[in-house]
Amino acid sequence: MxxxxxxxxxxxxxxxxxxxxxxxxxxxxxxxKSIPTKKKRSSAQKASTNAFSIVSKFVSPIRAFTDVSFKPYVAGTTQIPRNAGMSLNLPAVYGEYPDQHFDFSKAIVAAGVLPAALNPVAELSVYDQQNRTVKLKFSWESDPNCYGERQRDQVMMLAFFPETGKSSYCTSGARRVDRSDVLGLDVHLKNDGTGFDESYVETYIAFVSDDRMEVSNSTYCGRINLTA
Incomplete structure (x- = not known):
């Protein structure tokens, strides 16, 4: 009713x-309301549905990150940040149904008008299995085109674990002028104690303005193996 x-x-x-x-x-x-139908679905329809499911497995675990990184992108529309995450990442799906996959190097986790990170690099900084501590160091170069308040933009760092579908992130890190920051990873020790459930991670970087009203496009920083 x-x-x-x-x-x-x-x-x-x-x-x-x-x-x-x-x-x-x-x-x-x-x-x-959708009306159930017995009509056989085409291969294209199946591929589209499967692609949507693949992207959702990437976007859903990083929702807290994209709620910040896509907020300016959807401002003034009837969309929510998740909508942007889904639509912007569907092109990262490749292959023919049912053999479809997600290209993490083409993933977009932030979108906006701020200058993106200049020549960013992510690398394994700390690997301490005994204390279950793993950290990544993100660094970037000083951008001569960024001055004044742009130097106070804060770094946003994201690490996604495809094997477990989990993520670690920071939405308010070091200032752009600092040129580096460290992200601690939420890793889980295997039951037999031989290592972590997560053997590698996909990494991304972006910047958000001091007032949280503007964001840069994200940059893929590569895959990092989590080994000693």
């Missing part, structure tokens, strides 16, 4: 026949 919370001229909230009314980001919206 649908409700007219604000009278006859107000938005519809709830079910009305085959339609559902709801409020999203302050906007009244109506969508049609």
């Amino acid at each position: 649908a409700r007219l919370k604000n009278g006859i001229s107000g938005p519809i909230v709830g079910k009305l026949g085959n339609h559902v009314g709801y409020i999203r980001l302050g906007q009244p919206l109506i969508r049609m």
Whole structure:
């Protein structure tokens, strides 16, 4: 049953026949309920659905990061940051159904107008299995085109573990002027104590302005093997 919370001229909230009314980001919206069909799905439809699932496995674990990194990108729209993460990363899926894969080097985890990191590098900084401590060092070069308040932009660092579908991140790190920062990884020791569940990690870097209103495009920093 649908409700007219604000009278006859107000938005519809709830079910009305085959339609559902709801409020999203302050906007009244109506969508049609999907109708089950016995029609056989085409290969293209199956590929599209599978690609969406592949991207979701990457985007969902980094939601807390993209809630910051894509917020300016969707500002003023009816989208949420997750929508941006899904649409921007679908092109990173390659291969023919059902043999489809995700190209982490083409992943986008931030989008905006700030200058991106100049020649960034990520490398294994600390590997201490006994104390379950693994850290990555991110570094970048001084950009002569960045001065004034741009020097106070903060680094955003992301590490994604494809094997476990987990992530480690920082959305408010060192200043751009500092040219480096360290990210601690949330790794898990194997039951037999021979190493960590995570043997490698995919890394990304971006910058966010001091007032959190602007973000740079992200840069892929490569795959890092987590070994001694």
